[in-house]
Amino acid sequence: MNNNTQDTSGNHLDKSTEHVAINYTSQNKSVSRTNPWGIFVLASTFLLIFIATYLFFYLDTDFANFREERMSSTLGYAFLVMATALLVFKAGFFIYTLIRYFKYKAIASVSDEELPTCTVIVPAYNEGKQVWETLKSLANSNYPAEKLQLLAIDDGSKDDTWRWIQQAKKDLGDRVTIFQQPKNKGKRHALYRGFNIGTGDVFVTVDSDSVVNEDTLRNLVSPFMLDEKCGAVAGNIRVLNNKKALLPKMLDVSFVLSFEFVRSAESSLNSVLCTPGALAAYRRSAVFAVLPEWINQTFMGKPSDIGEDRAMTNMILKQGNKVLFQRNAYAYTNVPENYKGLYKMFIRWGRSNVRENIEMSKYVFTNFREESKSGIRLLFISQSLKIIMSYPFILFMLFFIVTHPILFFSSTLFGILIFSSFPMLFYAKRYNISESFWAYSYSILYTFALFWITPYAIATASKRGWLTRG
Numbered sequence: 001m002n003n004n005t006q007d008t009s010g011n012h013l014d015k016s017t018e019h020v021a022i023n024y025t026s027q028n029k030s031v032s033r034t035n036p037w038g039i040f041v042l043a044s045t046f047l048l049i050f051i052a053t054y055l056f057f058y059l060d061t062d063f064a065n066f067r068e069e070r071m072s073s074t075l076g077y078a079f080l081v082m083a084t085a086l087l088v089f090k091a092g093f094f095i096y097t098l099i100r101y102f103k104y105k106a107i108a109s110v111s112d113e114e115l116p117t118c119t120v121i122v123p124a125y126n127e128g129k130q131v132w133e134t135l136k137s138l139a140n141s142n143y144p145a146e147k148l149q150l151l152a153i154d155d156g157s158k159d160d161t162w163r164w165i166q167q168a169k170k171d172l173g174d175r176v177t178i179f180q181q182p183k184n185k186g187k188r189h190a191l192y193r194g195f196n197i198g199t200g201d202v203f204v205t206v207d208s209d210s211v212v213n214e215d216t217l218r219n220l221v222s223p224f225m226l227d228e229k230c231g232a233v234a235g236n237i238r239v240l241n242n243k244k245a246l247l248p249k250m251l252d253v254s255f256v257l258s259f260e261f262v263r264s265a266e267s268s269l270n271s272v273l274c275t276p277g278a279l280a281a282y283r284r285s286a287v288f289a290v291l292p293e294w295i296n297q298t299f300m301g302k303p304s305d306i307g308e309d310r311a312m313t314n315m316i317l318k319q320g321n322k323v324l325f326q327r328n329a330y331a332y333t334n335v336p337e338n339y340k341g342l343y344k345m346f347i348r349w350g351r352s353n354v355r356e357n358i359e360m361s362k363y364v365f366t367n368f369r370e371e372s373k374s375g376i377r378l379l380f381i382s383q384s385l386k387i388i389m390s391y392p393f394i395l396f397m398l399f400f401i402v403t404h405p406i407l408f409f410s411s412t413l414f415g416i417l418i419f420s421s422f423p424m425l426f427y428a429k430r431y432n433i434s435e436s437f438w439a440y441s442y443s444i445l446y447t448f449a450l451f452w453i454t455p456y457a458i459a460t461a462s463k464r465g466w467l468t469r470g
Helices: 024-029 036-058 060-072 074-103 130-139 161-175 187-197 216-226 246-268 284-295 308-318 339-361 374-388 390-403 405-419 421-430 438-449 453-459
Strands: 002-006 012-015 118-124 148-154 177-180 202-206 210-212 230-239 279-283 322-333
Touching: 036 060, 036 246, 036 405, 036 438, 060 074, 060 405, 074 246, 074 374, 074 390, 118 130, 118 187, 118 216, 130 148, 130 161, 130 210, 148 161, 148 187, 161 177, 177 187, 187 202, 187 284, 187 308, 202 216, 202 284, 216 230, 216 279, 216 322, 230 246, 230 308, 246 322, 246 339, 246 421, 246 438, 279 284, 279 308, 284 308, 308 322, 308 339, 339 374, 339 453, 374 390, 374 453, 390 405, 390 453, 405 421, 405 438, 421 438
Parallel strands: 118 148, 118 202, 148 177, 230 322
Antiparallel strands: 002 012, 202 279, 210 322, 230 279
């Protein structure tokens, strides 16, 4: 950054050169430097895994005895049968997902003449300078200026977010229109205001802690022009702040698997289950068909103030519309850099998943759309099983730890070595091998430090609050 300017309050604001929206895709393909602490974490990860592998084979007789103990117990036998059935289902579902992944193909951008009018809505709360980066990257999109409407909505921030939005207005002029909510009402209400103000045939929502590539918007909205049944499109989300902090490095590998593998497979079934808040597009008519229900949504009698992206996706799917994924539409978003921020984000996502799976159960087995519904039903069953089985498995895990701690430690880490190799190889193939090994560290972190998220999210599904905004 260079060319410092100063706002009216005397605070220095960094002003970038003409193009802020650099090609982050190319940038993220390069190998980022890992600090000594990161090298230590990776080395420790592999040391633990290979010690566990040795123990796993060394204690083979103990494992055999453990299995015999479970088989001789009615409860243990029932659990082993259930676990085996679930493992077979998950293995079959993985193969099915892999097949669907290979059937996926991103849609290339249509011409300027074919592109729809587009309203981009950026809600912001306590985002500081990052909202300015977001708006600049969007303004530098290679989208026809006469077809692009950019709205920034400050949701009653308590920091200097509004000042940065005003600075963006000063820099961008008529290319951006800015609004300020009189008080903080939540992201859903900020988006609602944008939907009602926007004039585009397609709405795009972008989080205020994200930046996009120059071709992101045109790639994101092109499917609407080729398929009139397309109601929503999910963008491809990568981690922006993954250069130094360790958790973002791990999350970047996780995001690549979640979006570029899982959502690619879902898209081949026309049934992406969640369009991410960081980057999503919606057909105007699809939004207004559900807008009153969406803004007034409640759960257990309380207004819903989380999960607005999953809720909108669910309602659009319920209409019988297709929801697709565009792998070539990149957004880069900031994620938590510490454990507390991470588990709060996961709790919010977990609560939203519980709520929306309940809502999805009300229509997914009905005749809600004309085309085949077997794929989306299978996706629903897989997600539901993950939620439902969280309690039995956490109880078994605790029992296993108390009764056979060494067996638990060795078998769990050996399982991580096996099952985390796929996301590692997938990331290495798509981007670079040096960062791909964070797949193992992330799996260890999730298994031992985040295993409680889903059970806790179920138990507290009715609670409100964004959690990760001060």
